Amino acid sequence: MKKLLFFSFVILFMASCGSTQSNTEAKPSKKTLKGTWKVTNIRFVGEKGLYKANLFDMADSACFKESEWVFIPNNGSxxxxxxxxxxxxxVSTRIHWSFYEPGDGTYQFxxxxxxxxxxxxxxxNRGYRSTIDSLEENTxxxxxxxxxxxxxxxxxxxxTKVSEDFSL
Incomplete structure (x- = not known):
């Protein structure tokens, strides 16, 4: 009976330590972001209606579909x-990036x-921030x-991560 209770506790403990944690709970890792990524989907969240957005003072949001992003973690370039x-x-433009923690349990890029x-x-010296909803190995x-x-x-x-490789 003690063995059964012990194994039940171990299984419960291991399940509670699983990796299903969202990044609003765990600090994102720069190493996870390392490499080349592609924007594969753009969607709008809000009340029904017409949406038009100029992102990062650069272009209409539709222009970011299939855009390629390169992240180098050791120097934030x-x-x-x-x-x-x-x-x-x-358009191709260089950036310097980092993570920011606003103190509300979320993380921002x-x-x-x-x-x-x-x-x-x-x-x-202005910049841009966006909230990280999720950051996993490949998405x-x-x-x-x-x-x-x-x-x-x-x-x-x-x-979606294209590769671990990067070049500016």
Whole structure:
């Protein structure tokens, strides 16, 4: 009976230590983000209506579909490339990124546009933040709060890891 009770306790303990924890509970790892990622899905969350969003003062949200993002964890450098298309200009821009903890139990991804020497391009040193909904080995979901014509909504970007390799 003691063995049964002991094994039941061990199984319960192991189940409670499982890796199903969301990243709002566990600090995201820069090493997990290392590599090249692609935006595979963009969706809008909010009341029904028309959604239009200019993301990161760069382009319409639709232009970010299939964009490629490179993250180098040891120095926080990276870049993203918009593929271009009939309504979108092809753009590649360097970024310097990090994680931010606002103190409410969530984690955010933040970045600034930089030049080839990783110096901020914006004279006011402004940057951008998005909430990390999930970050796993091969998928990531980030939420960007925005407004259009006075209506608040979120743009949710889903990323899929392409490879562990990276190059700027």
């Amino acid at each position: 990276g870049k993203y490339t918009l593929p271009g298309g009939s309504q979108c200009e092809a 933040q970045f600034k546009y930089v030049d080839e020497k990783n110096k901020p391009i914006d004279a006011a 990531m979901t980030m939420r960007i709060e925005t407004t259009y014509e006075g209506n608040e909504f979120d743009v949710v970007l889903t990323y």
